[in-house]
Amino acid sequence: MRLKEIRKSRGISQLKLAMDLNMNQNSISRYECGEREADYSTLIKFADYFNVSLDYLLERTDNPDMMK
Amino acid sequence: MRLKEIRKSRGISQLKLAMDLNMNQNSISRYECGEREADYSTLIKFADYFNVSLDYLLERTDNPDMMK
DNA sequence: CTCTTAATATCCCATTTTGGTATATTTAAA
DNA sequence: TTTAAATATACCAAAATGGGATATTAAGAG
Numbered sequence: 670m671r672l673k674e675i676r677k678s679r680g681i682s683q684l685k686l687a688m689d690l691n692m693n694q695n696s697i698s699r700y701e702c703g704e705r706e707a708d709y710s711t712l713i714k715f716a717d718y719f720n721v722s723l724d725y726l727l728e729r730t731d732n733p734d735m736m737k
Numbered sequence: 738m739r740l741k742e743i744r745k746s747r748g749i750s751q752l753k754l755a756m757d758l759n760m761n762q763n764s765i766s767r768y769e770c771g772e773r774e775a776d777y778s779t780l781i782k783f784a785d786y787f788n789v790s791l792d793y794l795l796e797r798t799d800n801p802d803m804m805k
Numbered sequence: 806c807t808c809t810t811a812a813t814a815t816c817c818c819a820t821t822t823t824g825g826t827a828t829a830t831t832t833a834a835a
Numbered sequence: 836t837t838t839a840a841a842t843a844t845a846c847c848a849a850a851a852t853g854g855g856a857t858a859t860t861a862a863g864a865g
Contacts, residue, residue, distance in 0.1 A: 696852085729790070
């Protein structure tokens with residue numbers, strides 16, 4: 670997924686994202702590395718946090734402004 | 738998620754869906770009941786199978802024709 | 806360049822979650 | 836009301852997860 674790209678574009682560290690979402694820094698790292706798969710509710714947390722659609726987050730559209 | 742609604746609207750049984758996607762019938766049931774959470778790749782299987790966006794599948798938009 | 810520190814990735818492992826078989830329950834048609 | 840299809844649930848071995856600790860990498864300052 671596009672998590673790393675989106676996060677970096679907003680200038681946010683894994684640690685800050687993790688704290689804001691009540692998660693662990695290494696969990697974020699694992700999702701970005703593709704070592705672990707985020708589930709339903711975790712994906713929604715990311716999409717809400719960055720205000721992007723799930724389809725954009727998961728690279729199913731190139732349009733970041735797609736309605737949510 | 739809207740899985741049950743979409744599946745029924747297409748007249749497909751849990752068993753058929755499961756076989757088509759190489760899964761188990763009880764897994765489908767569990768996702769529909771909300772007993773278990775589908776992960777990233779499972780969600781994508783459903784979205785592709787029914788040709789709907791993730792955001793529609795996960796009830797984040799009411800528009801079933803949203804671009805994918 | 807070094808040093809220091811922030812940022813990210815990886816290890817280990819107890820705990821949680823999962824998938825699969827079997828089975829129970831519900832639904833629907835006859 | 837039987838019969839069968841559809842769906843939900845129980846149990847459990849196996850797989851995945853989260854979190855602390857730590858290693859590795861990146862980035863600035865001096």
